[in-house]
Amino acid sequence: MKRVLEGSHSVAEAVRLAKAEVIAAYPITPQTHIVERLSDFCADGSLNARYLRVESEHSAMAALIGASSAGVRTFTATSSQGLALMHEVLHWASGARLPIVLAEVNRALAPGWNIWTDQTDSLAQRDTGWIQLYCETGQEVLDTTLQAFRLAENVSLPVMVVLDAFYLSHTYEPVDVPDQEQVDRFLPPFTPRFMLDTERPCAFNQMAPPDVYMEMRRSIQEGMEEALGRFAEMEDEFKKIFGRSYGAVEPIACEDAEIILVTSGTMSSTCRQLVKELRSRGEKVGILKIKLFRPFPAESIRRRLKTARKAAVIDRNFSFGSGGIFAGEVKAALCDIPERPVVFSFIAGLGGRDVTVGDLENIYMQTKNHDVPQQESIWTGLRPASAPAPDLKR
Amino acid sequence: MLEIRFHGRGGQGAVVATILLAKAFFRAGYYVQSFPLFGVERRGAPVEAYLRLDREEILIRTNSYTPDHVVVLDTTLLEAIDVTRGLKPTGWILLNAPAPPADSARFSNFRLAYVDATEIALRHELGTRTHPIVNTAMMGAFARVLGAPPMDAVEGAIEEEIPEKLEVNIEAAREAYERVSGITL
Numbered sequence A: 001m002k003r004v005l006e007g008s009h010s011v012a013e014a015v016r017l018a019k020a021e022v023i024a025a026y027p028i029t030p031q032t033h034i035v036e037r038l039s040d041f042c043a044d045g046s047l048n049a050r051y052l053r054v055e056s057e058h059s060a061m062a063a064l065i066g067a068s069s070a071g072v073r074t075f076t077a078t079s080s081q082g083l084a085l086m087h088e089v090l091h092w093a094s095g096a097r098l099p100i101v102l103a104e105v106n107r108a109l110a111p112g113w114n115i116w117t118d119q120t121d122s123l124a125q126r127d128t129g130w131i132q133l134y135c136e137t138g139q140e141v142l143d144t145t146l147q148a149f150r151l152a153e154n155v156s157l158p159v160m161v162v163l164d165a166f167y168l169s170h171t172y173e174p175v176d177v178p179d180q181e182q183v184d185r186f187l188p189p190f191t192p193r194f195m196l197d198t199e200r201p202c203a204f205n206q207m208a209p210p211d212v213y214m215e216m217r218r219s220i221q222e223g224m225e226e227a228l229g230r231f232a233e234m235e236d237e238f239k240k241i242f243g244r245s246y247g248a249v250e251p252i253a254c255e256d257a258e259i260i261l262v263t264s265g266t267m268s269s270t271c272r273q274l275v276k277e278l279r280s281r282g283e284k285v286g287i288l289k290i291k292l293f294r295p296f297p298a299e300s301i302r303r304r305l306k307t308a309r310k311a312a313v314i315d316r317n318f319s320f321g322s323g324g325i326f327a328g329e330v331k332a333a334l335c336d337i338p339e340r341p342v343v344f345s346f347i348a349g350l351g352g353r354d355v356t357v358g359d360l361e362n363i364y365m366q367t368k369n370h371d372v373p374q375q376e377s378i379w380t381g382l383r384p385a386s387a388p389a390p391d392l393k394r
Numbered sequence B: 001m002l003e004i005r006f007h008g009r010g011g012q013g014a015v016v017a018t019i020l021l022a023k024a025f026f027r028a029g030y031y032v033q034s035f036p037l038f039g040v041e042r043r044g045a046p047v048e049a050y051l052r053l054d055r056e057e058i059l060i061r062t063n064s065y066t067p068d069h070v071v072v073l074d075t076t077l078l079e080a081i082d083v084t085r086g087l088k089p090t091g092w093i094l095l096n097a098p099a100p101p102a103d104s105a106r107f108s109n110f111r112l113a114y115v116d117a118t119e120i121a122l123r124h125e126l127g128t129r130t131h132p133i134v135n136t137a138m139m140g141a142f143a144r145v146l147g148a149p150p151m152d153a154v155e156g157a158i159e160e161e162i163p164e165k166l167e168v169n170i171e172a173a174r175e176a177y178e179r180v181s182g183i184t185l
Helices: A007-017 A033-043 A059-070 A081-093 A140-154 A181-187 A210-242 A267-280 A300-305 A327-334 A357-369 B014-027 B117-123 B135-146 B153-162 B167-181
Strands: A001-005 A022-025 A050-053 A075-079 A102-104 A131-134 A160-163 A172-176 A249-252 A257-261 A285-290 A292-294 A310-315 A342-347 B002-009 B033-038 B046-054 B069-072 B092-094 B110-115 B181-183
Touching: A001 A007, A001 A140, A001 B014, A007 A033, A007 A102, A007 A160, A007 A172, A022 A033, A022 A059, A033 A075, A033 B069, A033 B092, A050 A059, A059 A181, A059 A300, A075 A081, A075 A257, A081 A210, A081 B167, A131 A140, A140 A172, A140 A181, A140 A210, A140 B046, A172 B014, A210 A310, A249 A267, A249 A300, A257 A267, A257 A300, A257 A327, A257 A357, A267 A285, A267 A357, A285 A300, A292 A300, A310 A327, A310 A357, A327 A342, A342 A357, B002 B014, B014 B033, B014 B135, B014 B153, B033 B167, B069 B135, B092 B135, B110 B135, B110 B153, B117 B135, B117 B167, B135 B153, B153 B167
Parallel strands: A022 A050, A022 A075, A075 A102, A102 A160, A131 A160, A257 A285, A257 A310, A310 A342, B002 B069, B069 B092, B092 B110
Antiparallel strands: A001 A172, A131 A292, A172 B033, A249 A285, B002 B046, B033 B046, B110 B181
C-alpha cells in the first residue's frame, strides 16, 4: 500500500518486513528516526527482535558481530562520527563474512560540526569489505534495505544502505510498503553457512598467519566479485515480485548523449529534472546514476560511458590530496579502454550545501564549454574568500 | 508544481502541519514531498517546513526558495523574520490571527487570509493553555483558501496522523474552514 512516509521510516518498515532478529544501535542525528521507529516496532510487538541499547557505535557493531555469528539476521544504523567510530569493527564484520545490514545516513564529518549531508563518511569506509548501495528516493531506500538482507546473505558479506541526510532521511513522500507475504517470498529466513553451535564447537576469528591470510583476503574479493552477478539476479527476482528494479548503474537518456553527468544519491533526482529541461532545448545530455559503489561496477560503467564525448562526475565528497571519490573510481575504470570520454570532476554540495537545478546546469555548461577540465577537481559554488557566510535561512 | 512554506516556532507543530497537509494532498491524488528546514530545532525558535505538490512525480530534491504560498502559525514571527522571503507575487499568506495585522499594507503584493486558530484550538482543548496546537485548524483554513485539498482528504489525513483526539481535531479543521477570512489589500 502506498503511504506518505519519512525516508528514515522507510528504512524501519523494511527492517520490520525483513524480520530482523537483533538490532543494536546508538542514536546520532540524522539517523535517529530509523532506530526510534524500530524500537517502537519492538515495543508494540510488530517486530519480534531483540533491541540492544548500547553505549557507542563501536559496541553496536560488536554486538551485531556476536549476534550474526550466532546465526540471526541483524541490523544497525548510523551516520558520520558514529560510522567513523565503528571503523575498526567494520573490518571484523566483513572479515568474518557476516551478512550484517547497516543503514548509513550520509552526514559530514567534523570539524566544523555539521549534521548535513556529505558522502565522505561512507566513502571513507570503502576498503572495509562492505558492499555499498546508494539511494535516490524514499522508495529506493525501502527497496534497497530489503535487497540488502538478501544480497548480504547470498554472498556472506555485510551491506551498507546509504541515504542522504535530510534530503531522504527527513523527507516525507509516497512510498509503496509491500505486503509481508511478498517480502517473505523474496527474502526467506536466514540460513547461516556457519554459526556458533555448542553441538559443533569450532573457533572463529583466530590468528591468521602469512600462510593463510592472503587466501582469506582473496576469498572476500571473490565474494565481492560474486556480488556483482548476484545483485543483478536478485534485482530480477525483486522486479518479478514488486515490479521495480534499479540497476547497479542506471543510464538515463544516455543512448545518443554527448555529455553524461555521473551522479549518486538524491542529486540524481534533481539531475533528472535538469536533463528533462536540457533535452527539451535539444541538448544531447544524459545521466549515469551509480547505485552500487562496492563492488564497483566498472564494466557497466565502461559500457555506458564509452560512446560519450565527455563525462562530468559530480561528487558530494572529497578525498584530501586526491579528489572526488566517484570521479577517481570512474577514471580508473575507463583508463584501459582506447575510446573513452574526457572525464571532468566536480565537487558540489559538501556539508549539505544545496545543489540546485541551476548549480547542475552550471556544471553541464562548464563541461560543454571546455575541451578539457581546467582543474583536477572543480569546486563549484565556492564563495569568494572575502564574502561572509550567508544566513542559514538564506 | 506548488511549493508551500510553513512558519512556526519550535514545538508549535509546523513540521507536523506540513506532514498532515502532504498526506491530505496525497489522498486527493497528488504527488507530495514535505521536509523541515534542514537544521537544528530549538523550542520557541523560528522554524520552517515545506511542502511540494504536483500532479506529476516530483524530481527536484533541493531546498525551497520561492514558495507559492506561506502559512504562518505564530504572528509574533512577523516582527522577527520576513515571511514573504521569495514568495511569489499574488501568493497567499495565511495567518493564525484574530484580525489582519495593523500594517498589512506591507503585504500588498500578496493575498492575505487570517483565521483565529489559537482560539479554536484552545476551545477544543488541543494542546495546553500555554501551548495550543493549531495545525489541524490551520489545515482546514488552508483547504478553504486554496480550494484544495478537499475536506474529506483533510479528515482522512488527521485520522491517519493523529488518531487521539480525532473528533475534536476534525471539528477544529471544519470550524477554521468556515471561519477563515480573506482580505483584499
